[in-house]
Amino acid sequence: MGEYESAVVPAVDSTAADIADMRTRGAATIADAAAQALETQARASEATTPEAFRSELRAAARTLYETRPTAVSLPNALRYVLRGMEGETVPELRAATIARAEAFQRDLAQAQSTLGEIGANRLRDGDVVMTHCHSTDALACLEAALEDGKAIEAIVKETRPRKQGHITARRLRELGVPVTLIVDNAARRYLDDADHVLVGADSIAADGSVVNKIGTSGLAVNARERGVPVMVAAQTIKLHPDTMTGHTVEIEMRAAEEVLSDAERSDVTGGKPDDQNLRVANPAFDVTPPRHVDAIVTERGQFPPESIVTLMRELFGETTGEPWEP
Ligand SMILES: O=C(COP(=O)(O)O)[C@H](O)[C@H](O)COP(=O)(O)O
Numbered sequence: 001m002g003e004y005e006s007a008v009v010p011a012v013d014s015t016a017a018d019i020a021d022m023r024t025r026g027a028a029t030i031a032d033a034a035a036q037a038l039e040t041q042a043r044a045s046e047a048t049t050p051e052a053f054r055s056e057l058r059a060a061a062r063t064l065y066e067t068r069p070t071a072v073s074l075p076n077a078l079r080y081v082l083r084g085m086e087g088e089t090v091p092e093l094r095a096a097t098i099a100r101a102e103a104f105q106r107d108l109a110q111a112q113s114t115l116g117e118i119g120a121n122r123l124r125d126g127d128v129v130m131t132h133c134h135s136t137d138a139l140a141c142l143e144a145a146l147e148d149g150k151a152i153e154a155i156v157k158e159t160r161p162r163k164q165g166h167i168t169a170r171r172l173r174e175l176g177v178p179v180t181l182i183v184d185n186a187a188r189r190y191l192d193d194a195d196h197v198l199v200g201a202d203s204i205a206a207d208g209s210v211v212n213k214i215g216t217s218g219l220a221v222n223a224r225e226r227g228v229p230v231m232v233a234a235q236t237i238k239l240h241p242d243t244m245t246g247h248t249v250e251i252e253m254r255a256a257e258e259v260l261s262d263a264e265r266s267d268v269t270g271g272k273p274d275d276q277n278l279r280v281a282n283p284a285f286d287v288t289p290p291r292h293v294d295a296i297v298t299e300r301g302q303f304p305p306e307s308i309v310t311l312m313r314e315l316f317g318e319t320t321g322e323p324w325e326p
Pocket residue numbers: 025026027028029071132133134135136137138164199200201202212213233284
């Protein structure tokens with residue numbers, strides 16, 4: 001344990017646990033919660049020297065960062081807040097960090113609503129949209145289209161194993177959108193009824209590849225074959241700066257129990273739950289190549305995936321490095 005890790009406040013640990021256990025989930029929501037946790041750390045810090053304050057905030061950032069590896073919005077949020085940690089005294093550092101975290105959360109909400117308005121322009125009155133998982137950025141596009149007075153229907157993929165499609169279906173029903181909920185395996189059949197596939201992203205790589213919930217890439221391949229355009233709604237916080245220098249995005253592997261309960265395992269193994277030759281693979285995300293994506297919609301406009309790198313260079317320069325690095 002580093003010198004300052006013990007000074008990380010319980011609220012940061014509980015935010016980290018909520019992210020790791022997916023009580024807080026979805027890339028934008030994770031980023032928002034992480035910024036909020038750094039703000040809480042800044043407010044609660046009992047550091048008496050600027051060096052101790054900075055170290056505590058970095059330790060908090062590291063605790064948050066180590067929860068889920070795939071969504072780049074998390075390190076991007078941490079990096080953004082820590083870069084604003086400026087000042088010569090503890091009160092100055094505290095005030096600057098709090099202001100920066102608050103600005104981040106405001107900008108995040110604003111970016112989502114701007115993105116929604118841009119994405120809504122792609123949707124016409126009467127369109128049917130197929131969704132996968134639950135993405136607040138994707139829903140922002142649908143919400144803006146509804147506000148424009150367009151009638152929209154949705155085909156919502158259940159999204160195994162965690163069934164985030166239920167969250168999407170609930171939210172869409174709250175908005176008055178007629179929903180057809182389907183199991184993931186029915187997606188190809190129902191693509192014939194869809195005018196768009198609309199998904200979010202956890203990370204977007206410099207070559208325009210989209211990292212999103214497992215099953216997105218298969219959906220995109222089928223949609224391309226069926227001639228249904230694939231639209232990815234992703235705030236620029238989803239752009240992965242490290243991929244500009246050749247790094248790949250780590251795909252999170254989650255617990256076997258999400259796929260197979262203990263009782264099911266016992267059933268499958270004929271009462272031998274310790275059978276080492278029954279393995280469960282549970283990747284949370286996959287990578288959709290740019291050729292299967294029609295448009296990436298951000299708060300800075302809509303981009304063909306191949307040109308997203310120009311936006312990345314503009315926003316991040318050549319930035320890499322871990323968020324907690326001084
Ligand atoms: O893949 C997921 C969520 O996966 P999980 O449920 O494993 O977190 C979402 O499509 C993206 O995170 C975008 O969401 P948003 O648009 O809300 O950032």
